[in-house]
Amino acid sequence: MRNVAYLLAAGGMLAVSLAACGGSGGTSSGSPASSFNAAVNGVVNVSTKTGGIVKYANSGDWDDMDPGDTYYAYTWNFDRLFARTLVTFGDTPQTATTLVPDLATNLGTPSKDLKTWTYTLRPGVKFEDGTPVTSKDVKYAVERSMDSTTFPNGPTYFAQVLDAKGYAGPYKDKTPLKAIDTPNDSTIVFHLAAPFAEFDYLAMLPDTAPVPQAKDTGANYKSHVISTGPYMFQGNYTPGKDFTLVKNPNWSQSTDSVRHQYADQIQVQINAAAPDIDNRLLAGTLGVDITGSGVLPATQAKILLDSKLKQYTDDALTTRLWMSAISPTVAPFDNIHCRKAVEYATDKTAMQTAFGGQLGGDIATTLLPPSIPGYTKFDDYPVGPAGHGDLTMAKQELTACGKPNGFTTTIIARAERPKEVAAALAWQQGLAQIGIKTDIKKFPQGDYFKLYAGNKAAVKKNGYGLMMYGWGADWNDGYGDLSQIVDPRAIHGVGDTNLGVTDPAVSALIDKALQTTDTSARNTIWGQVDKMVMDEAIYVPFLNAKGLYYRPPNLKNVWVNPAFNGQYDYLSISAN
């Protein structure tokens, strides 16, 4: 391993050495010496010792601490510490993407037509105040999460699949929701509008974490979420402020197969400066950078030049895709040839450099990342051997589009994301080679989809021709990855995540997949969906993201969890 590390530090043969590391990383678990990528396939510093404090830092803040209103991989990862859901993911690197029952005794039992799903609750699970958890608390949690006015941030799968058109949540709709039944305190039944083979993934969403109706204060519930997990909030939480989780006395190991209660406390710092986070990680006074965006470029240089530091890092491929979108509603992109010209002229290598070079990710050509079943390798728009763009093809397409000398348009990006802005700059520079002049505009990420990229009218009115975008699978399969970005039915006009695919054939193909019970046949269809969308030249995928993570040597039970975009598994990590 040392030799490999040395080679990497020298900066050469990167791809080859990474593969070598991946192959042998699993052996390191339990051994005192650490190595590069050791946490990718194994658990580093296995320990069942109790005590200590695990410290997290966040360079920003939660979208919402309420489990019913959150939509980041890191929050889903972290919230498991205090919020148990009907089902969840396995607790080892090998079972990380396998669904296992959590509050429920088994995975869901579907009816024959896949339209009714039944779960039975485990006995003995309690809230932090000692009250037993019942199926009604789960039902109530799902109901309230469907009030998208009070809870605007979370995913909306339940509103889409449940047989409950127009339901506005328990605060406004006083008639009880019929789509969810609770025949007794330990049984919950979901009635869907259409067959849906993957409902267990929805039972994994934090929306199913039980909420006691008596303690619910709506939007204010976030100030003290009632825990069902091994940790609970110390006092009240205030948005924008640091907080601490302490042991939940009413959680019992006997009811929980994936969680532990090793650390005494979990402390989280909010709005920390990114350079400070890296400094503290290297000094060992901080455990984890919670958003999982990887270390800063300067820290990356420092780590790679020092084999002592490098052995404590992992650089895992994630399911996150960095891409851009071309708006077909903005002239001249209503002409597919102008879109294709952009595809060909994109300097993917420069954009990769903006994200940290080969350690920041591999150049992408498809929407599905290689780690998701159904991935098929193809490249509709090759950008030349060095990845700087195929200018000959680009100019041909420009001419075909009737704009041989180029044109002017706008690139939009999220202001809080320096790497995304840097990639936009690299894109701008690449497009300039064929005469496409662009102006970069930055918007707050909180408004990005509501008012800008995901707002159909704003895109058309303000002429946002090119939009920086990134997407991580909600769960690792074709539906969890693709449906929200390619299904034309996901376009509502405000807050869209599908930024321009309108071909009804895509919807038809997605439905075909959902009704296909054979997994491998279904996965093949997801590959076809990918190709069908890429042919339209709406999206420009450019990077299958990786993140260079640093794990301080004093951190225990560390492993990279592919279910959460390749972040460390926050459920397992414990302190000394």
Add this chain to the structure above:
Amino acid sequence: MVAFIIRRLFAAVLLVLVIAFVTYAIFFLVPQVAGLTPYDLAARYVGKTANPATIHARMVKLHLNQPFIVQYFDFIRDLVFGAHYDAGAEQSYCPPPCFGYSFVYQTPVWPQLASRIPVTLELAAGASVLWLVGGVTIGVISALRRGRPVDRVSMGIALAGVSLPVFFTAILSQSQIRDRFQIFTGAGGQWVPMHTDPMQWLSNMILPWLTLAFLQAALYARLTRAGMLETMGEDYIRTARAKGLPERTVIARHALRATMVPIITIFGLDLGTLLGGAVLTETAWTLPGLGQYAILSIGDNDLPAVLGVVMVGAIFIVVANLVVDVLYAVADPRVRLAG
């Protein structure tokens, strides 16, 4: 005296109302300049799957489609009497002073502001003591040693001090002092309140205090020196000297006292401005004060929050003005009559 204070107080309240009006007007206009309609603003409060009808309902509910003047009076009314907000399961009461409801945090703005005031206060208090004592001392020494090396060197440094942006000195001291010698590392960029751990708090605050105070001390040294030189030329100083008073007494009793009056005036105003948020210092040092909140809110387009910070900042400045005025009146009866 009481009448004077009441008159001034009244004027100050009026000034705050006018500032609130102008601020509100500007922030009412800003979204329109940016091309956002009331409908777009309402869209910020609703969910991903919201349809046009729910957005419209939100817009009406929040009075976003009302004329400017109605919204302004609503704002002032809520500020004074508080307001109720729909938090889903319950009506959430936002007690006065209710600066509105943040788009981003989905909480009332005031508790956010209130929790950040102590940080800014601690930053301002420590730095202002440093710069006032340091600046005035250097200024006095420089004035007394006019033209000598001490004067030239300290004035040279002072001039450099006023020419260095605080975000540059912050980076320099982070790299050359904190990281190089591993001192004053504090909690590594994590805010620690004074009552939790005084030593870490101190370690956190020393460098921000110094960088901010360096800039201001330079300014005050120059002011003090100029003031001293001018006073030393006055007739009454010559008289005092002629009386045979010891030089020490002449300087401390007469010259310094006269010099300090305008310095204290400026100090009051500077402190007021600083309390409204030391934007650059707090940004460069990631201190969770009002200034940082302002920048975060502006970055998030969180207009109610921005409005709140600007208002609180303006109130601090107005209050500082008021205090300075009253102190003047106490010191000099003529001001009372004239004002």
Add this chain to the structure above:
Amino acid sequence: MTVPIEVSGSETQADPEAVLAGLDRKAIEGRSLSQIAWLRLRRDKVALAGGGVVVLLILVAVFEPFLVSWFGHPPNEFHQNLVDPNLGGRPLYGIGHSGISRHFLLGVEPVNGRDLFSRVLHGAQISLLIAFLSTLISVLIGTVLGTVAGYFGGWVDSLIARTMDVFLAFPLLLFAIALAGVVQGKAFGLQGDTLRIVLLIFIIGFFNWAYIGRIIRGQTLTLREREFVDAARAMGARPAYVLFREILPNLIAPILVYSTLLIPTNILFEAALSYLGVGLEEKTATWGSMLAHAAPDYALDLEFVLVPGLAIFITVMAFNLFGDGLRDALDPRAR
């Protein structure tokens, strides 16, 4: 103070009375004010040096396109072959991996590899352009409103003085950021950087007039009571005549001094705005944005911070030195 405390670059505290006192010597010495001032200024080596740097900076700003084409590369041209993408985009060559070479006099920026020499020069052009024009706006508004308030008195004075109070009580930096941050795309028939530069000039100029206005008002109040103004009025001169022919010429000295001292303040103001990310287009080089982008990289090499930081420092210092000298030259009592 003209701007929020943290960016106050110069105190602009010349004593108005003292500046006026310089005028009195006119009669005694039989020389014009400008002659006396020039004589004094000539003896002040430090101020002259500051002035020299100012002139040099102006020349650099004006001839920026030529200097860049002779000694550098276009400021927005990428040179990613000069950086190592896997080491945080650190330049491959040069002392301390700064990228300094014969072709890149001040090195290259990490990640993109853009020429720092060209970028810092481009920053000078933008910085000076914005500072000069915004100062002009402040001085124009301040002088007009200040003289009108001071000369006419009464309710006009009250109105203007209260307006000044309102302006002085605003947290200006916050305001400027909020305003500069929202304006997008096209407006007033302008777009891109042109629009943003005009906007910055307007914002900085508009928010800074109150301080200078207050000084001018005070001076006008004093001048109004002077004999020569009384005499002019007694002879039946109209207000416009008195204002333009009697009062304004006597305000030139303080206006000159305050303008010189306001320019560095505005340079710092512009740097602060672009440091906070509300300046010009993403690709455009300004000192503040260069500093902000280099800040997380200071561990990579301090050079990337020093280049824009020292550019700001030297420029502001030069203006301050020159402004101080000018004030001393016009104010016999200060030295």
